[in-house]
Amino acid sequence: MKKLLCLLSGPLLLAAAVTWGGSAPAPEKPELRSRFLNPPAEHRILKIIHGWPDKPEAQDERIKRLQAQGFGGVVCNVAFDGGYVESEAKWAAFLRGVREAKKAGFAMWLYDEKGYPSGNAGGIVLRDQPDWQARGLLIADAETSGTNVALPAPPGKLVLAAAFPVSEGRMNLAGRQDLTDRLKAGALEWQPPPGRWRVMIVTEDKLYEGTHAAHNVYAHIPYVNLLQPEVTAKFLQVTHQRYAEKLDRNLGNWFMATFTDEPSLMSLFLSPMPYRVLPWSDNLKAEFQQRRGQALEPLIPALVADCGPASRKARHDFWLTVGELVAENFFGQIQDWCRRHNLPSGGHLLFEETPLNQVASYGDFYRCIRRLDAPSVDMLTSLPPEVPAHIGRLLASAGELRQRTLVMSETSDHSQRYRPAGDQRPVRVVTEAEIRGTLNRQMAGGVNCFTSYYSFKDLADEQLRRLNEYVGRCCALLRQGRQEADLAVVYPTESLWVRFEPSRHGTRDAREAAPVANSYLATVKTLFNRQQDYTVLDATALTEARARGRQLTHGALGWNVVILPWVDTLPLAAWENLAALARGGGVVIALGLLPANSETEFPSPRVRQLGREIFGATTDRPAVQASPGGGGGIFLPEGTEALLPRLLEKLLEAPQLRIVEGPRTLRVTHRRADDGDTFFIANDSPLEWSGRIDLRIPSSAISGGELWWPATGRIEKLAAARNLPLRLGVYDAVLVRCPAALPASLAPLQTGVLPGLALRPLPAAEPAVSGGEFVKKELAPDAARGRAGLPAWRALGTLTKAQVDTHLFTRLAYPQKLDLQNAEFLVLDTWTPENQKTSAKLLVILHEAGGADYLADTGRSLGGAGFKRVYVPLDQFKLAGWSKDPNQRLDLNDITEVRVGWGGYFGQKEEQVEFSFALPQVAGFPSPARGDRP
Structure with missing residues (x-):
């Protein structure tokens, strides 16, 4: 690996114009430097091997090979094949493998399931108790304004068949008409009275088809119900308890943590189904009554459709109860068992990156991750721009609040290698630098332990040793102390x-x-x-x-x-x-x-x-x-x-890190321990980074400051905290350590509107409209919303086919190229009609003269009614997936077209998506932001 040099020069200046005080930090732990130079096993990458080979010589060879590649240890379990936890032969192989690995100095995590999702013990839990399978309420519903309703019923036991009057978009629970007697041969037929009505059939049934249980890539078998405490008790009995009985009651002597993998309620469909779903269990009604003080069944319609304030309270109380039960009955039971055996409970949930999916899958995701002693994430991509670093920060935050420092990521190149049947995409081999960049983004997001499913294809042992040393050095420092954030x-x-x-x-x-x-x-x-x-x-x-x-x-x-x-x-x-x-x-x-x-x-x-x-x-x-x-x-x-x-x-008068000169591709996290502060600074770019930065370090602490380079193990003196020259290689990082850092300083607020934001319209242009094959397009002036110098237009798309990818864009062409270099935002005044039910979002495309398209999401939902002015940062436009650009960078002085519209929408036939917009404007503050755009 190319040796990294840091050019240190310039005067020693104060990091911020604020007062700093405090006691001297505790002396640095004497072993920290040696651990940085030669990282211990628990800080290096741990390879996920699952089962140990049956033959002792194969076990010994695997340990020897992993040691030679620099790995710190493994994630393991009783082998899946041959009977899993019910096979004495597999237990014998596991016990020998673990003991030999421990002798070799390996760190280990204990995987808790046969494949995934966790909780079922490969089907053992449900084998004698099939009624413990995940359950849900299945809801078929339709709206009518006088036309006859013919609605097929979902499978399962009937809970409700009723119609409710709708006024001003809200369903009236008090106007319920029971339609149970209209259900015949699995369908409901009803001729409504005048007015608008919502018809609903609710049943209760087992969940499998369309769920994660039927769509994961390991095994398609029914899954357990996490709401019921007896289910998890059985899971612990046939898995965790056997490990304690076979190996050691004090499992913390052997493993860093347990590893649970993607348990969920299964109340989210991963493929289209003809009905909606809510989580359910035999104990839910009684628990809701006890915890919320009211009956649950009368509130079910309000969970499905808007009934005004009654809906908000019903939904709040329902999902709170669901979240409490999952946290207590699954994650809490496991945590309690693990603590009795001196072992942190760890592992990751499903859908860490998508808050909406978390509601359906857990009720209260954060409440669940609070019950993990080693909160963890799943990272399936190893292309750094695709890595969602925010999921690590979410899990790490839950740990920080309970003084838990171990945060793990199961990281792999799965998305680059896995191809289901019929997928003709070539396998993408990730590089050593891309793996390092993937790990950097996660470490900047709070992760400090890595388990790995990587293929490591085409990487030599020398490269693997470099990666393991790099990760080990970073994690040795990042597992110290606590996060320090403003x-x-x-x-x-x-x-x-x-x-x-x-x-x-x-x-x-x-x-x-x-x-x-x-x-x-x-x-x-x-x-x-x-x-x-x-x-x-x-x-x-x-x-x-x-x-x-x-x-x-x-x-x-x-x-x-x-x-x-x-x-x-x-x-x-x-x-x-x-x-x-x-x-x-x-x-x-x-x-x-x-x-x-x-x-x-x-x-x-x-x-x-x-x-x-x-x-x-x-x-x-x-x-x-x-x-x-x-x-x-x-x-x-x-x-x-x-x-x-x-x-x-x-x-923030003095941010923790300010880029004085150079691209905005640095990522940072700040930690504080008894012996001082650590800043982890990573170059999140496939290009070398060179520039100058400010760090919030007082002048009195600079003499004790150092730069710790994880790529080489080298430690250098810190020469300055302001205008610090810095050079980082491709996807590389440095850790800056100092005796103390300055506290935050806030500029005082002044009541009023935000000052200094100036707007100006783009040159006048007449838009055209284009759209997909299954969209009927209309575009016309909107005189009611336009004004002098800012004309407006109304765009309407009518879908001619259901559930196909559709789009519609208006196009403002500029034969004379626009120069937007002095602007910071593109500003759009937009309007949408009342009662438009669409999940489509307003998008903007900037088209370069050379043919490249750069896309940005305005954040404006076309399902929200009324006027909205949206500000779109010009540095958030990214090269569109269908487009190519040799320099991979938006040239703001080369814009020949501005497009406003929507796309990637799968709607219903005859559905209409309408919006109005005025001539776009650009805006900026008087002083430019420090640092270059990416």
């Missing part, structure tokens, strides 16, 4: 619940909840890409936290700024704490929505009062409300959320 992002669980509707395929019918998930994902991805480290907090953490001065604190953790991405529902105690933070000088930033609901009131007068206190009398424009303490609230309405990064640049 920002916290609230996980919008409750705001998803109150909007969530069950779906026939994935979460496609949960249209109202989609903007909540999209806002969260856009926020955390933006922060990561803008060198802003953050912690993800759930409602429990917000309730437990306390406002102390300008910080919200939770144990040793503290944050100056809390960001609410489309969050309007939290426990009242959480809202009270956020208001106290704003009063004390901290800052609360609301994106898209304002405080509205508590855990008991939908809406809550007290919550709305707190919202007015924090954010003032808000409008549809970005606004600031200052408190006497110098902090306060900032509101960015829907469409303006893209202003967040520039707002944070103005708010």
Whole structure:
């Protein structure tokens, strides 16, 4: 590997114009340097081997081979074949393999299932108790305005057959008409009275077809019900307990943690089905009655369709109960058992990257991961641009809040190698640098332990040793101390619940909840890409936290700024704490929505009062409300959320890392331990990085600062904290260690609108329209919405075929090329009609003169009614999947066409998707952001 050099020069300057104080750090642990030079086994990559070979000589050869390649150990279990945990021969092979691996100095994790998903012990749990299979409510429904209804019933036991009147888009529960007697031969037929009606058939049945149990790539067998405690008790009895009996009651002597793999409720369809699904179990009704104080069955219709405030409360209480049961009965039981055997419970869930899927699969994802002592993620791609680093930060945050430092990732090149039958795509061989870049993004996101399914194809042993040493050195430092972040992002669980509707395929019918998930994902991805480290907090953490001065604190953790991405529902105690933070000088930033609901009131007068206190009398424009303490609230309405990064640049007077010169492709995380602070800085690019950075390190700490290079094991003195010259190779990293770092300093807020944002329209142009084969296209001027200098147009697409990929784009052509180099945002004024039920989102394409198309998602849902002004950062446009560009970079002075529309939408025949938009504008702040665009 090419040796990395860091060019250190320049004067020693203060990292920020703030006062710093504090006691001297504890001395560095004497063994840390030696562990960095030669990383111990537990910090290196652990190869997932599952079963040990039967023959001793084959076991010995495997251990010897892995040692020669630099691996730290393995993830293993009793072999799947030949009877699994019921085979004494397989137990004998496992026990010998583990003992020999331990002698060789291996670190190990204990895998808890025969394949995956965990919980079934390869079918043993269900073998004698088939009634423990996952169950769900299956819902067939339709709307009618007087026409005859013929609705097939889902399979299973009938729970409900009824019709409800609909007024102004809301279903009236009190107007229920029972239709049980209209069900004949598996179908419901009904001629409704005048008006609009919602007809619903609900049954209860086992879940398998269309679920993860039938679609995973290991084994297609029925799966267990995680809501029932006796199911997990049986799973523990036939798996974990046998390991303790056969090997050692103190399993912590042998393994770093257990590894559970993708358990879920199965109440999410991965292929299209003719009905919706909700999770269910025999104990759910009684548990709901006991925990929520009301009967569940009368509320079922409100879980499916909008009934106003009644729906919001019913959904909140239902998903809370489901989340509690999964967390307690599955993850909690395993955690309790593991703690009795001195072993951290670990592993990863399903759908870590998609908040909407998490609701259907777990109820409360964060509540579940809180019951993991070694929270973990699954990373199936090894192409760095595709790596969702935010999932590591989510799991790591749950660990940080409970002082748990071990965060694992099961990482592989699965997406580059796996090809199902009929898939003709060639296998993509990933490089050593790409693997390093994949691991870097995760380490910057909080991961500090790696287990591996990598093929490592075409990598020599020397390359594997380099990778293992690199990972080991990074993890040796990153497993120290705790995260130190200025920002916290609230996980919008409750705001998803109150909007969530069950779906026939994935979460496609949960249209109202989609903007909540999209806002969260856009926020955390933006922060990561803008060198802003953050912690993800759930409602429990917000309730437990306390406002102390300008910080919200939770144990040793503290944050100056809390960001609410489309969050309007939290426990009242959480809202009270956020208001106290704003009063004390901290800052609360609301994106898209304002405080509205508590855990008991939908809406809550007290919550709305707190919202007015924090954010003032808000409008549809970005606004600031200052408190006497110098902090306060900032509101960015829907469409303006893209202003967040520039707002944070103005708010944080000294960020933890600032790029003074160079591309914005550095990623950073900051940790604090008794012996000092560590900054992990990674080059997230296939190109070398060269430039200058500022670090938030006081001048008094520079003399004790060092740069630790994981690629070589070299340690150098830190020469400066401001204007620090830095050079990093392709997908390489450096760890900066210092005795202490400066605290955050916030600029005082001033009440009013955001200052300095200037808009100007693009040159006049007359749009044309294009669309897919199955879209009837219409485009006309919208005189009612246009104004002088900003004409508007109305675009309408009517789908002529169901469930096919459709698109429609308007095209503004510019024969004389546009030059947008001095702009930061493309700004669109948009309108959508009332009661348009679509999950399509408004997209923008910038077309270069050379033919390349660059695409950006505006974040604007076309299913949300009314006017929205959206700001699209120009540095968020990415090369479209269908397009090619030799330089792989958007040239902002070479734009010949601006396209506005939607695509990738699978709708229904005759469905109409309509929007209006005005002539696009561009906007920017007076002073440009520091650092180059990517």
